[in-house]
Amino acid sequence: MDRESSAAGITDEDLAPYRGRWIALLRGKVIAQGGTPKQVNAAAQAGRFKEVPKIMFVPMQESLSFPELFTRVVEEIPDGLPAYLAGGAVRDALLGRPVHDMDFVLFGKVLSVSRRIADRIGAAYYPLDEERQTARLVLIAQDGSRQIIDFSSPRGEDLESDLRARDFTINAMAVDVRRSQELLDPLGGASDLTQRLLRTTTGHSLEDDPVRMLRGIRLSAQFNLRILPETRDLMRKASNHLNRISPERLRDEIFR
Structure with a gap:
């Protein structure tokens, strides 16, 4: 205590x-x-x-474990700049699984900060969308595998708005990078993960991006999740709009 x-x-x-x-x-x-x-x-x-x-x-029974690369990235984020690790990395840490790819949300200076981090850790830097302030770093590990680090500005006015704009509750959790043991979970993703449930963040999250329907199927199989009836209905409706998604995006989601 x-x-x-x-x-x-x-x-x-x-x-x-x-x-x-x-x-x-x-x-x-x-x-x-x-x-x-x-x-x-x-x-x-x-x-x-x-x-x-x-x-x-209230601390969790088991501490969240993040890789050394997480620490290296956080050390390069300027003091005073609000920054969060969100999405699948937090989900995997909760499950006690190795964390590979990481998704950071920065409240300002996304492109300049991510470029500097790329230089410091020896990663390739790719600005994905200058208007929306998103960038990707690709680092080749010693075993030849690729590690992807994404940086973005928040979707919405605050972190909770950003998390609500994501696909499923189990992917809508975050930690402040400087207080990484304090979970931020506005939609109950940790509880859904414990109960092995797949639930959308909102009623329109799959309509916003139909490819998320395929992601839901993959996550359900990967983590042995039960798809809730209302989420299953939303997935069925979203499948009617997959024809508007580029073949490249569909391929990337299926073979992740």
């Missing part, structure tokens, strides 16, 4: 049900919980308490 929770008069046993979640503490009691500090703050404010609660993350 850490000093904050000890000082608040709450025990490890009290905190056990909230592992991997954010909570609001007031007078030694949990008054709200959520997947992000923003969600917990909103829930706590709804209670109209006069005192200001303490917002904290």
Whole structure:
């Protein structure tokens, strides 16, 4: 138990049900919980308490493990620049699987920062979309395998908006790169992962990009996930729009 929770008069046993979640503490009691500090703050404010609660993350039972390359990249991100690791890398870390490709969300200076990181770690640099501020780094490992590191600006005004714009809840989790043991999970992706469920982030996530339907099938087989009925219906509808996707994108998704 850490000093904050000890000082608040709450025990490890009290905190056990909230592992991997954010909570609001007031007078030694949990008054709200959520997947992000923003969600917990909103829930706590709804209670109209006069005192200001303490917002904290309850550590997970198992630490998240990230590769050395993650540390090398983070060391090159300028101090003060908000940066997050999101998507499949966080999902794989939660599952205890090796993390290979990484997807970083930067709040500013995406192209210049990613170019500098490429120079520092010896990776090839590819600006993918200057208007949308996205770039890709490709690093060839000693065993000849490729490691892909993507950088992008957030889709929306904040991180939660970015995560909600993704495909499935299990891919809509993130960590602050400087606080990598504190999960940010506004859509309950960790719970879905534990229960082996595949759920879309929104009702239009597959309509926005029909190729995500193929990704859902691949993820379901790869991680032995049960596709929820509403998600299955959305996948069926999205399949009618695959003809608008380029053959190259379809090929890349199928053979990933």
